[in-house]
Amino acid sequence: MTDFRYVGKDDSVFNTQDKAAGAALYACDLHLPRMLQMKLILSPVAHGKVRSVDASDAEKVPGVVKILTWQDVPQTKYNRGRVRASEDVPDQETIFTDHVRFVGDRIGAVLAETKEAAEEAASLIHLDIEEYPAYLTPQQVLAGTKAPIHETDQVIVPEVVAFGDYEAEQGEELQLLSSSERTTHIAMEPHCAVASYHPASRSMEVWTATQSVFGARSAVATLFGLDMQKVRVYKSPMGGSFGCKQEMILEPLAAAGSIATGRPVKLELSRAEVMMCTVLRHPIGVLTRGKFDEDLRLKGVRLDILLDAGAYQTISPDYCLSMAKKINWTYDLQSAEVHSASVCTNTPVSGSYRGWGGPETCFVMENFMNTAARRYVVDPIELRKKNVLPPWSATKILNFNLGSLPFAEVMDKGATLFGWEEKRKVLAEQGHRCGKDGTPDPAGRYLRGVGMAICTHTSGYFPRRPDWGTLSMKMEEDGSVSVNVNIHDHGCGSVMAFQKIAGEVLCMDPGKIAIPEGDTLYNAIDNGCYTSRSVFVLGRAVMETAKELKDQILDYAEKLLETPKEELVCEDSRVFPAADPDKSLSYSDIAYYAADKAHGALFVTHTYEPASNAGPVSADFAEVEVDTYTGHCRLTDFACVHDIGKAINPEVCRSQIGSAVQNGAGMVFCEQIRIDPKTGAIQNTSMERYHVVRAAEIPNVKVEFLEDESADGPFGAKSIGEAALVPVVPAILAALNDALGSGFSAVPVTPDKVLSFLESAGKEAAR
Amino acid sequence: MIFTVPKTLEELQTALANRSERFVFAAGCTDILPKKLGKPWEVDEIIDLTHVPELQTIGTGPQTGDYFIGACCTHAQVAADPEVRRHYTALAQACEQIGSVQIRNRGTIGGNVANGSPAADTLPCLMALGAEIEWIDGVCIKGFWLPGAQAPSAGSGTVVSAFAKLGDRDIVTIARISLAVRSVLRGGRYTNTAVVVGAASLQPFFCDEAAAVLDGSQPGEVDREAFAGALAKAIEASIPNRPTMPYKRSAVRGPAFDVLERLANFEH
Amino acid sequence: MILHFILNSKPVSKDLDPSRRLIDVLREDFLLTGVKEGCGEGECGSCTILMDGLPVHACMVLAGQLDGHRLLTIEGLSASGELDILQQAFIENNAVHCGFCTPGMIMAAKGLLLQNPDPTEEEIRTAISGNICRCSDYRQIVMAVKDAAARLRAQGGAR
Missing domain, CATH: 3.90.1170.50 (Aldehyde oxidase/xanthine dehydrogenase, a/b hammerhead)
Incomplete structure (x- = not known):
């Protein structure tokens, strides 16, 4: 692993001084x-x-x-x-x-x-x-609307995404219906x-x-x-x-x-x-079918996706396709068929949510794999190792290379970090029952279980649509730098990541590099900060542009220091001959020289067009405790390994993962917007009634990064912000199912559902 | 909008005498402001209660030995009061579990009761502990009188109490079921037990069948299943047709076991 | 109604509509926009300030109730122009992300440290459970509060 001056070192996000002082001005403060x-x-x-x-x-x-x-x-x-x-x-x-x-x-x-x-x-x-008349579910709309919600496009059936011949695959077909409810961000x-x-x-x-x-x-x-x-x-x-x-x-x-x-x-x-x-996360229902051969190789799958778009289609048809296209990013399938429908209903509008179909496809596929692992009594890791794509595979949909795909490595490292083997051994030998502190106790009030899930996510639009990053960079007379790039920091530190990238290349303090955020008057047109492309595409563009600016600096330095470029070294905003460090010039000296005596501005513009899309893979492991008296569930342990390529700002990447785990735990246990079946109104439009997982309800998440620096992102980086959420829900749900011995595939699993499961399981056992 | 800020008991009485037809009391505001959010006031007068010292006092009454808690004492104040913790433990436990730190620093015990929410955590405790409300002019709660620790009903025994609740989550939560138990330990056995179930139905209610399970038992040897079973029956009877009944009937076992454990761990 | 109170260490007498919420008064009349509104119902903690040294929601107080009280907002922490130790610890421990919960989170932490100079991780997590951060698992925030507590203890306690 390469050692860098700024990249890979922990730094706070951009503008933290103002934020901590309460002085950062958000739109509501204007x-x-x-x-x-x-x-x-x-x-x-x-x-x-x-x-x-x-x-x-x-x-x-x-x-x-x-x-x-x-x-x-x-x-x-x-x-x-x-x-x-x-x-x-x-x-x-x-x-x-x-x-x-x-x-x-x-x-x-x-x-x-x-x-x-x-x-x-x-x-x-x-x-x-x-x-x-109001139609509150896709089923009601599909049954026919006397009063149409829309004259056209009330129901959109996107193209079927497929390869191979699923129907012709041999082997036992397993079926699973997975569903998730509306949530608010x-x-x-x-x-x-x-x-x-x-x-x-x-x-x-x-x-x-x-x-x-x-x-x-x-x-x-x-x-x-x-x-x-x-x-x-x-x-x-x-x-x-x-x-x-x-x-x-x-x-x-x-x-x-x-x-x-x-x-x-x-x-x-x-x-x-x-x-x-505004917008809520889609309620979805997906029927997954898949066929395994006798060696437990998953030959093919078919998904039937039903998406409730809410009152307007907006991005929902695209969302269906986004889910469909990810079907061959993780498992080495011979065939796949994805059917989908996006249906308008008289309910709040559904739309974009972190991961854009990635978490949804992962949710249904990983539920499916975990269900298969239970059915065939095989370690979920073993089942996956038999089926994951080999490194450097291309996906059969759109046929592009997915990158290094180190599935075995993230699973093995994750299993060690989490203690997968030991935990499963204890659960198998001593049972899932335990006391409050987790110690095995056959008469205990609590049940514990473990589960895991894996995924691959995207790093940009390539090759789905043309993508690029066009930006300019200039050096001011005092040697500071400003960058004109269409960046939109969501609060997760992409500006700081860009400052570090530019600082690394330019050999200068990232704090002296200004990167103002999106402004249509000055920025070149851009696709926006979507689909995990910020660091992978724009960050790489920043890296290349910084190299060009550095080249301009070196052109002048070559002349002024009478030393060939190749023999010059840059460090801390200074440039000097490798052989004679004392004979140095500051960047400011060069900027003044350029303006006073030469061609003027130190200024470059550059366009970077990505020609790859390295999918970050990850493995998440969860432990869940269930209170069998009340049905309350709690996440007691979580570990994950992310193939991030290169963590530009590791501590901030870790908090993104922590955020994803908080969010995903909420989706499994409690987060749910409830629609009144009589009126169509939301029943819980308050945070008093919409529950999120709070500080005292979440463990410290254990994170390890795999950094092979192989991708085309800056310094080998792949994406993280969305990827972090992708496998969280199925991993936690698997742990919950392991604790209860249940087969829940619909989230959230509320305390009511847990207790009613336990009651019917109890009756079953008594029979 | 009239905003009245009485600073003495007399000023409060004058304010009450002259009050507008449509008025509201403001104390911790933790219930009225969320309700009003995004809408205009629907009253003509707000009477603030937070500047009347008598409503914020907490302490032993002069003659009876009974204990007074002013209506505008905050949950944090009640939870931290050493006498409440010692002699009215259930109430201290309820107050320290209400909402978040911020809510406990602002919300008041009087407001909790006056708001009339079935989920009010202090209500079952006040009922179990035999509290009486002192009114001002019949419209404003001045405070609550709790029987003194040496009150005749306690006899030669020791009054013990505990509170437990079950919400949608384990923290910063509104109760779906709350339980307050008050008993007198005499000769190492529970006697004169009162059990109040809150939040489960529209009003908190006494559950004598559950109380009977405790009476005569020693701490730590209570038939917990029988106690939980009695509560489950009572909940089923109180809300037979509510969709939430099956869950509450079953889940009451959680707070039932919790409250017994807390009661058994009672220490002076 | 003329209200008299202490705001960020300065005595204030101001004519205010008493039926307005404190959060609106602070943001609109005093331009203390560090006080953030995330829910308006006392659930998210973004508007947390200290009232007489105790954390409260600025959305749960009426202007007419302010007489005689002492208020401290996030802006009051760095009134001297220098960031408070808690603010510094939040920055240095990477506990600031999107920043919207940060002022309220810091004030809740401030309230905790005034009462408990050496909180355990569990105590910190419980104390900030009324404050929601969606950008993390709260790990860095807990680290920041512990770090600030240690630094404050070394200095002789929170002010």
């Missing part, structure tokens, strides 16, 4: 002169036609400036998931609508001088709505966007914690017919996304408010509004 507050008017019914909006009482509230409905804004249908206007995706959504399709659909908005006035006015809006910063329209120049500024300023710009410019160069979108600091801020949800709305009033507008959602009317 305040512009004459700024108005916007409050959405949301549908109280799941499906219907708004006959009229009576705003007479609302208008009387002091401070109310304007009340907007669908009649006051463009009725252009759009897709919030569209990043570039040229994308071919179904258009169904409008800024505001009179055909309301879920509880929380947007009818209009109040614009007022204060938040209190806007809230009061919104509560005084009287709606006259003709209610239509709980990024700590609720959604907020500030828009400021300047009527005289027909120009717009938007501040938003987006994952793509270009996506936000495209939405605003096309919806309101503005010139793109006159719509400037700034990426504001992001208090977490996990996918919830990647679609263009708030920006068009705030822009509509600003255009209507000619004043800056802030749209800041409450936590309940975030749950109701």
Whole structure:
């Protein structure tokens, strides 16, 4: 392993001083002169036609400036998931609508001088709505809709993704239905966007914690017919996304408010509004079928995916395909067939979530493999070793190389880190029963079990769509550097990773390298910080650009130091001949020389186009304890090994994994948005009723990185942020099933489900 | 909006006498503010109770030996009070499990009761401990009187009590079932036991059948299954048709065992 | 209503609508935007401040209740321009990620250390269970609080 000066060393994320001081300004902290507050008017019914909006009482509230409905804004249908206007995706959504399709659909908005006035006015809006029958599940929609939710694209059946001939495979077919419920991301910063329209120049500024300023710009410019160069979108600091801020949800709305009033507008959602009317993780149901031969080799699989898109299709058809395309990233299959359907229902909109189909496909496949391991009584690791892809395999879908794929190594190292063998031995010999502290006790109140799962994830778009990173880098006269790159830090430290990459190449303190975040006015067009491409694609682009800038510096140094480039050494912002370190020049000396006496700027632009997509693999191991009296479950141990290629900032990578484990444990034990089957409204639009795993309920996660530096990412790095979540849920679920001897394949497994399982298992045993 | 901040008991009485028809008391605000979130106030007057010293006192009454806890004592204050911990242990245990640190520093025992939530943790404890409410003008809780440790009902024995609850999770949680047990240890055996079940149904209720299991038993030798069984029956009877009944009937075993363990571990 | 209270060590007398929430008053009237609103219902802890030295949610206090109280927000920790030991420990232990929970988390930790200068890991985890961080498993936060506690003890205790 190469030893680097900055890369691979722990550093805090970018801008921590301001964050720790409470001085970092998020969009919700911005305040512009004459700024108005916007409050959405949301549908109280799941499906219907708004006959009229009576705003007479609302208008009387002091401070109310304007009340907007669908009649006051463009009725252009759009897709919030569209990043570039040229994308071919179904258009169904409008800024505001009179055909309301879920509880929380947007009818209009109040614009007022204060938040209190806007809230009061919104509560005084009287709606006259003709209610239509509401269809709350895909099954209800597929059975036929008397009142269609959409005229077109109500149900989308994406192309079947397949290779080989599944039907012709020999062997016993196993079937498993896996499902998961809606969840909300709980990024700590609720959604907020500030828009400021300047009527005289027909120009717009938007501040938003987006994952793509270009996506936000495209939405605003096309919806309101503005010139793109006159719509400037700034990426504001992001208090977490996990996918919830990647679609263009708030920006068009705030822009509509600003255009209507000619004043800056802030749209800041409450936590309940975030749950109701932004985006939730898809509820999915997937029937997995697979055939094993007598050597327990998985010959082929067939998935039938049913995705509840919620009221608008948005990104859901793509999500189906994203799940489908990952079917051959982990197991060496002869055949696969993935059928999917994305169905609109009268429920809150489903959409992007950390991992974008990766965790979903892994969930169903790893549930399937763990079920098979139980059925065939084989160690889950052994079963996987028989079936994983060999290193440097290409996937049969899109036919690209997946990279070093060190499955055996991550499993072996993970098993050691976790103590897999010992734990299984104790459980096998002494039973799963134990006391509170985990000591085996045949009469104990608790049950413990262990489980594991593996995965491969993506590092960018290649070869699914053209990808690149175009950026510029310059050196200032004092030797500091600034980089113009379309980066959107989600709060997980990608800016700091880029600073370290550039600092490593330029042999200078990363703290002296400024990397402002996304700004449409200056950045070159970019695909946005999606699909785990930031470090792998843009980070590599930063690395290459830094090399070019260094080359410019060395060109001057060669001349000034009268030493050939090859014999020059850079260290700590200085350059000197290897043979004569005392004869050195600072970068600042060179920058001044360039400006005062030579060709001017130390400035480079560069484009990097990835030609590979190394999939990071990982193995996760979990131990779960179940309280058999109450059904409460607790994660008591977790270990994982990630083939990260090279951890640019290891401690921050570890916290991303910790975050994923927290999130995944929540998905297994408690996180769930519940829809009222009578009204279609969310029953738990509060954090009092939406439970996440808290500090006292999670163990310290053990993490080990595998760093073979083989990938094309900067210094050999592969992706981590999304990858971290991918195998967590099936690993924890497997541990839960091991503890109980159950076969749960639907999450969350709430205490009620655990107890009712134990009761029926008890009756079964007594029979 | 009228906002009244009485700073003495007399000012509070005056405020109550002159109160608006639509008014609300504000103390810790941990229940009213989440309810009001995102909406305008639906009252014409807020009467703040946090500046009246008499509502924040905690201590032994002058004559009876009974113990007074002011309505605006915070959960943290109640949980930390040495007398409460010693003689009204169940209440201390309930208060130290309510919400988070921040909620315990702000939420008040009076508010917990007045809010009328079936899940209020202090209610079953106050009932089991035989607390009485002292009212101001019949509308405002001044505080709670708990029978003195040497009260006649205790006789020559020692009053012991414990609390346990079961929520959706193990921490920062609202009770789905709460149990408060108060008993008198006399000659090494439980006597005069009271068991109150909270949160399971709309109102907390006494469960005499469960109490009977304890009476006559020695700590550590209680028939725990019989105790849990009695509670399960009582829960089934109290909410026969609720979809949550089967779970609660079964899961009560958890807090039932917990509360007995805490009661047995009682130390002066 | 004119309210008199101490805000970040300075006496304040201010005419405020008493029915507004403290969080709004701090953010809008005093521009103390380090106080973050993550839920508005006392569940996430992002708006945690110290009131008379105790951690409370700024979203659970009414402006009209402020008379005579002493408030400390995240901004008050570094009023001298220098970051407090807890703030430094959070940075150095990589306990700051997206940063939205950070001010509330630091104030909850501050409240803990004022009462318990040498907390165990379990005590720390319990004390911050009212504060949600979605960017980690809380490991670095726990390390930061332990680190700050040790440094404060070496200095003779939290202020």
